[in-house]
Amino acid sequence: MSQATPPIPAPTLDPSTPIVWTDPQRAQQFAQWLEATSQTHGLQVASLRLASADASFRRYFRIDANQGSCIIMDAPPERENCQPFVKVAQLMHAAGLHAPEVLAWDEPHGFMLLTDLGGQTMMQVIDRANPQANLPLYLQAVDALIAWQLASRPDVLPPYDEALLRRELELFPDWYLVQHKGLTIDKDMRFTLDNTFKQIIAANLAQPSVYVHRDFMPRNLMAPTGGAAVRAATSVGACLGVLDFQDAVYGPITYDIASLMRDAFLSWEEDFCLDVTVRYWEKARKVGLPVGEDFGEFYRGVEWMGLQRHLKVAGIFARLTLRDGKPQYLADTPRFITYIRATCARYRELKPLLRLVDKVEGIVEPDIFGFGRQA
Secondary structure, X not given: OOOOOOOOOOOOOOOOOOOOOOOXXXXXXXXXXXXXXXXXXXXXXXXXXXXEEOOOOOEEEEEEEOOOEEEEEEOOOOOOOOHHHHHHHHHXXXXXXXXXXXXXXXXXXXXXXXXXXXXXXXXXXXXXXOHHHHHHHHHHHHHHHHHHHHOOOOOOOOEOOHHHHHXXXXXXXXXXXXXXXXXXXXXXXXXXXXXXXXXXXXXXXXXXEEEEOOOOOHHHEEEOOOHHHHHHOOOOOOOOEEOOOOOOEEEEOOHHHHHHHOOOOOOOOHHHHHHHHHHHHHHHHHOOOOOOXXXXXXXXXXXXXXXXXXXXXXXXXXXXXXXXXXXXXXXXXXXXXXXXXXXXXXOHHHHHHHHHHXXXXXXXXXXXXXXXXXX
16 A cells, blocks of 8 residues: 555445536546547446545545446546556466456546446455354455465565555554644654664565555455355456455565454454465465465564564554545554554563553453454
């Protein structure tokens, strides 16, 4: 996820909600583009409705076509750069993933016509009460992830380097601690943060690099049919559609499996997380991905990578609330604090950060650490 655009799309909107344009000139540009594009692609203009909006400045419309439906992306070019989206979409298609195809693109104005992967996400068909019932879905996601990683080549996507990892980590003190909690970062707190961040960055940079989606989780994976049919599917990798990939980078192999199993909006008990992660590791090792021969070491890497992500996202969710007026994201912050505390409790090197977080959150007695289901 980039510094400018947080990673998680908002829930699907009511399609009957009117489409509002705050800029009359942009509304006119869109109308002209849509009229021309509809003639080329057989679009039914009167069927245009909202599909979803994400946490950035993008929003999406659905429109009926002669055969099925299409998605239109509205991404103001002064706010959003669509070139990475187009590039990564091509990479995903080349890797055999089910990603949107760009049918038309007005680059100067930021309007794009895409194939429609359906209206139901993996998140929407998950059975939260019965983790094992979702194992086939998660294995579909694992297969798609492995296909993506196998296509990796250096110098194609931006590197997930030390500078980027550090910028992301600084979102936690800048936005969560200072802006959201109203704290002043004193000398001792800054020392703890700097020392811990240095260790987190070193641990993550020690991992082999592959293509990283950077937000690989059920909200960004599309189920092409109803939940029962998807869970019963045996053709795994091609089944789930993949969205929200424009911030992809070349970085730690542990990142996307950490995103998948330590979800921003859904938590599982650790036995289920371990089960899926072991299955991923076994499959990845079998096809030659650099996940190592020791699962314990790999799992440690996943936890340390997840810690970096959770610190970052806690900061981003605070920023969404305070700067962008989207308070619904901050409601999931307790999930990230639970993840952060659980990881810090396992490793001696992370105990200073655990004490800092406990002090910030007003936690006196230690909890029983684990992922804990927070549906």
